[in-house]
Amino acid sequence: MKSIKPASLIVALALVGSAFGQSKREIASGAEHNDLLWKKLDARVGEMVERFDGVMGVAIVDLSDGRTIFKNEDRVFPTASSIKIAILLELYRQEQEARGGAQGKAKLDDVYSFDPKDLVEDSQIMAGLTAGVTRVTNRDLAQFMIAVSDNAATNALIDRVGKDNVNATLRGLGLTKTMLHRKMMDIAAAKRGDENVSTPQEMARLLETIYKGKALNKELTAAFIKQLKTLKKDSYLSYELPPGVEIADKPGSLDGVRTDSGIIFAKNRPFAISVMTAYDRDERAAEHAISEVALEAFRYFQMRGKATEYGRILEEGPK
Numbered sequence: 569m570k571s572i573k574p575a576s577l578i579v580a581l582a583l584v585g586s587a588f589g590q591s592k593r594e595i596a597s598g599a600e601h602n603d604l605l606w607k608k609l610d611a612r613v614g615e616m617v618e619r620f621d622g623v624m625g626v627a628i629v630d631l632s633d634g635r636t637i638f639k640n641e642d643r644v645f646p647t648a649s650s651i652k653i654a655i656l657l658e659l660y661r662q663e664q665e666a667r668g669g670a671q672g673k674a675k676l677d678d679v680y681s682f683d684p685k686d687l688v689e690d691s692q693i694m695a696g697l698t699a700g701v702t703r704v705t706n707r708d709l710a711q712f713m714i715a716v717s718d719n720a721a722t723n724a725l726i727d728r729v730g731k732d733n734v735n736a737t738l739r740g741l742g743l744t745k746t747m748l749h750r751k752m753m754d755i756a757a758a759k760r761g762d763e764n765v766s767t768p769q770e771m772a773r774l775l776e777t778i779y780k781g782k783a784l785n786k787e788l789t790a791a792f793i794k795q796l797k798t799l800k801k802d803s804y805l806s807y808e809l810p811p812g813v814e815i816a817d818k819p820g821s822l823d824g825v826r827t828d829s830g831i832i833f834a835k836n837r838p839f840a841i842s843v844m845t846a847y848d849r850d851e852r853a854a855e856h857a858i859s860e861v862a863l864e865a866f867r868y869f870q871m872r873g874k875a876t877e878y879g880r881i882l883e884e885g886p887k
Contacts, residue, residue, distance in 0.1 A: 602872060602875065605868055605871065605872075606635065606637075606868070609628075609637065609864060609865065609868045610637050612864050613626055613628070613637055613639060613861055613864065613865070614639055616857065616860060616861055616864070617639040617640065620845065620854075620857050621848070621849045621850060621853065622824075622845055622846060622847040622848040622849055622854060623640070623643070623645075623845065623846050623847050624639070624640065624843065624844070624845045624857065625639060625640035625641060625643045625645060625767065625768040625842075625843070625844045625845075626638070626639040626640070626641070626768055626841075626842070626843050626844075626861055627639075627641045627767075627768035627769045627771065627772035627773075627840075627841070627842045628772065628839060628840070628841050628865050629772045629773070629775075629776050629839060629840040629841075630837070630839050630869070630872075631776060631779055631780070631831070631837075631838045631839055631840060632837055632838070632872075636772075637865075638768070638769060639768075640768065641767060641768045641769035642745070642767050642769055643767060643768070643844075644745055644765050644766070644767055645765065645766065645767065645768070645825070645827065645844035645845070645846050646763045646764065646765055646820075646822055646825050646827075646846060647746075647764045647765055647766045647771070647820055647827055647844075648764070648819075648820025648821050648822045648825055648826075648827055649717045649722075649752075649818060649819065649820035649821070650766070650771060650818050650819065650820040650827045650828065650829045650842075650844075651746075651748055651764040651766065651820070652713050652714065652717070652722055652818050652820075653771070653774065653775070653796070653818045653829060654734050654737070654738055654746065654748060654774065655713070655722060655725055655726060655729065655734055655748065656710055656713070656714065656792065656795065656796065657734075657737065657774070657778065657783060657784075657792065658729045658730075658733055658734045658737050659674055659676070659706060659710055659725060659728075659729050660676075660784055660788050660791070660792050661737055661783065661784065662674045662675070662729055662733070663675050663676045663788065664784055664785060664788050674706055674725075674728045674729045675706065676705065676706050676707040676710075677705050677706070677707065678705060678706045678728070679703050679704070679705055680703065680704055680705070680706065680708075680709055680724055680728075681700070681702070681703050682694065682697040682698065682699055682700075682701075682702040682703070682704070683699065684699045686720050686723060686724055687720050688719050688720055688723060688751075688752060688753040689719065689753045690717065690718070690719045690752070690753065691718050691719050691720035691721070692716055692718060693712045693716055693718045693721065694712065694718050694720035694721055695720070706725065706728060709721040709722075709724050709725050710725060710795060711795065711798065713725060714795055714796060714798050714800075714818060715798045715799075715800060716800075716801070717800075717818075717819075717820075719752035719753050722751075722752045723751045723752055723753075726748070726751055731748050731751075734748045735747060735748055737783075738774075741773075741774065741777055741782075741783065742773075743766075743770045743773065743774060744770075745765065745766060745767050745770055746765070746766035746767070746770045746771070746774065747764065747765055747766070748764055749762040749763060749764055749765070750762045750763070750764060766844075767844075768829075768842040768843065768844050769842075771829040771842035771844070772829065772840045772841060772842040773840075774829075775816075775829060775830065775831050775840040775842075776840045778792060778793070779793070779831055779838070779840065793816050793831070796816035796817065796818065796830070796831075797814060797815065797816040800817075800818075800819065802819050802821070802855075803815065803817055803819055803828065803830075804819050804826060804828040804843075804855045804856075804858040804859055804862075805817050805819070805828045805830055805832065805841065805843070805858060805859065805862040806859070806862070807855065807856065807858075807859030807862075808856075808859045808860065808862070808863040809832070809859075809862065809863060809866055813832065813833065813834070813866065814832075814833040815830050815831065815832050815833065816830050816831045816833075817829060817830020817831070817832075818830065821851070823851075824846060824847055824848045824851070825845065825846050825848065826845045826848055826851055826854040826855050826858060827842075827843065827844040827845065827858075828842075828843055828858050828862075829841070829842035829843075829844075830842075832862065832865070832866055832869070834866055834869035834870045834872075834873050835870065835873040835874075836872075836873035836874075837869040837870070837872045837873035838869075839865060839869050841861075841862060841865055843857075843858040843861050843862065845857065845858065
């Protein structure tokens with residue numbers, strides 16, 4: 569004899585089935601909305617690039633699904649201090665090789681003894697050290713380089729990891745337009761046109777490669793990103809972001825040039841972004857233009873992050 573399901577159970581099962589079907593429709597509808605929002609972000613970034621008083625290039629990479637927004641992405645710009653991301657990577661790469669038994673590689677714990685002859689302009693931390701007494705590690709030099717963009721610390725690291733090695737690593741990652749041509753504040757080299765350069769796309773791709781663990785092992789990738797997250801006084805990307813948003817970036821500035829490249833950790837939806845400018849008529853306006861692009865992108869990825877969580881709940885149920 570067949571059991572007869574109570575009417576209340578039949579209704580409950582019907583409601584579950586209906587809700588499940590509805591959730592699938594909502595997820596599909598959400599994907600369509602996300603596509604529309606992405607196109608709107610693309611259009612808005614394009615408008616910002618067009619109205620900028622100078623030349624601007626932008627690259628945005630969704631680190632979850634790989635989608636990109638590119639504007640003047642292959643145009644070569646001076647990097648200013650943003651090239652220090654590549655120097656930092658080379659230090660960590662050599663640390664990784666040294667741990668694997670390679671000889672003659674720079675290591676994070678190698679010691680540097682301060683020598684005043686290494687000082688150049690914009691070396692606020694190094695200028696305060698005691699000659700012949702103060703000893704710091706390569707990790708410390710890297711912290712000075714990233715946190716306050718100390719140029720003497722940067723040049724000491726370039727000597728230790730090797731300019732040619734930095735460029736070889738960049739080539740090995742498929743970045744053909746990013747180049748460390750000179751040390752910091754080498755005026756003679758700059759006058760010769762030996763400028764440190766990159767493109768918005770290559771800077772964003774460099775950060776994507778690092779984030780995805782394709783340049784360093786898991787442990788050193790985490791350490792690299794942690795160091796790049798160090799709070800900075802002039803992080804143009806972060807100017808207008810809400811308090812508490814984590815960002816791993818390195819801004820740069822020269823006369824008529826403002827750049828910033830980094831990873832912004834929107835909840836559930838991190839993204840790489842590089843905004844590079846040149847021929848800036850108003851440098852302060854250029855800094856705020858970079859921040860406006862970052863904020864517009866962040867709003868999109870923040871929304872996507874919330875949608876990601878909502879979609880998970882619809883498919884798996886609340887945890």
